[in-house]
Amino acid sequence: MDILQKIVQHKKREITLKKKLIPVQQLKGGDLFARPTHSLSGALKNSKSGVIAEFKRRSPSKSVINHHSTVENVATAYEKAGVCGMSVLTDSHFFGGSPEDLQIARASTNLPLLRKDFMIDEYQFYEARALGADVVLLIAAILDKEDIRKFTDLAHQLDLEVLLEVHNRAELEKSLLTDIDMIGVNNRNLKTFEVSLETSRELAPLIPDGIVKVSESGLSKVRAINELREMGYRGFLIGETFMATRDPGHQAAEFIKTLES
Numbered sequence: 300m301d302i303l304q305k306i307v308q309h310k311k312r313e314i315t316l317k318k319k320l321i322p323v324q325q326l327k328g329g330d331l332f333a334r335p336t337h338s339l340s341g342a343l344k345n346s347k348s349g350v351i352a353e354f355k356r357r358s359p360s361k362s363v364i365n366h367h368s369t370v371e372n373v374a375t376a377y378e379k380a381g382v383c384g385m386s387v388l389t390d391s392h393f394f395g396g397s398p399e400d401l402q403i404a405r406a407s408t409n410l411p412l413l414r415k416d417f418m419i420d421e422y423q424f425y426e427a428r429a430l431g432a433d434v435v436l437l438i439a440a441i442l443d444k445e446d447i448r449k450f451t452d453l454a455h456q457l458d459l460e461v462l463l464e465v466h467n468r469a470e471l472e473k474s475l476l477t478d479i480d481m482i483g484v485n486n487r488n489l490k491t492f493e494v495s496l497e498t499s500r501e502l503a504p505l506i507p508d509g510i511v512k513v514s515e516s517g518l519s520k521v522r523a524i525n526e527l528r529e530m531g532y533r534g535f536l537i538g539e540t541f542m543a544t545r546d547p548g549h550q551a552a553e554f555i556k557t558l559e560s
């Protein structure tokens with residue numbers, strides 16, 4: 300079984316348990332459930348840097364990335380640094396995140412917030428909304444066409460935008476049938492963890508103009524971002540480059556200054 304399959308298997312068990320602990324009806328009654336959401340795609344279209352900065356403690360590929368920063372401090376500092384949006388990992392078992400991380404981020408910043416998790420059940424969309432998310436990630440590698448369509452519709456009904464993640468042509472093709480807000484090309488193969496900007500280069504011309512293009516993972520060089528921008532990418536999802544430092548907010552601020560200069 301590859302890592303993605305393991306994650307999905309674990310996620311299914313987690314969701315079954317959660318549904319018993321907090322029924323959907325209860326999620327719908329939460330304080331944040333009806334708040335007006337922010338548009339990440341809109342923010343990216345108007346942004347000079349396009350940086351979406353991630354809060355990530357650990358990952359299956361790197362184990363520990365950052366165990367010293369708090370979500371509250373990082374969210375505040377990312378906003379001050381001028382990022383366009385923030386991504387918060389809410390998976391606990393493999394990434395050391397939690398739903399509370401998203402709630403704390405929501406309480407700390409007005410940035411558009413992406414709930415970064417492995418979405419495989421409608422329950423998680425209601426949960427994302429209740430936690431204060433503005434955007435959800437859909438990973439084409441673990442969903443079929445029908446799921447992609449169904450989940451995109453549900454996200455939109457809940458006023459959430461969708462960032463649809465692909466890392467090859469077949470995944471992109473099965474995703475294009477739906478009315479998605481943003482396509483994220485993941486430069487990291489989630490099965491082998493190999494990172495290559497080739498994926499972003501290859502898929503750029505295949506993404507229709509109306510969809511905001513985001514390049515994800517393995518981005519640490521301003522030069523690479525400038526190259527991707529020329530190919531039409533408007534968003535750049537960056538985790539480790541910021542999180543694997545003593546002060547992620549400061550690192551993001553320096554990075555954005557160089558990008559915009």
Ligand SMILES: O=P(O)(O)OC[C@@H](O)[C@@H](O)c1c[nH]c2ccccc12
Pocket residue numbers: 353355415416438464485515516517518536537538539540
């Ligand atoms: O830390 P990086 O290499 O900058 O990558 C960030 C982000 O793209 C990565 O965390 C990610 C992209 N897609 C995912 C799906 C699930 C978990 C994590 C991810």
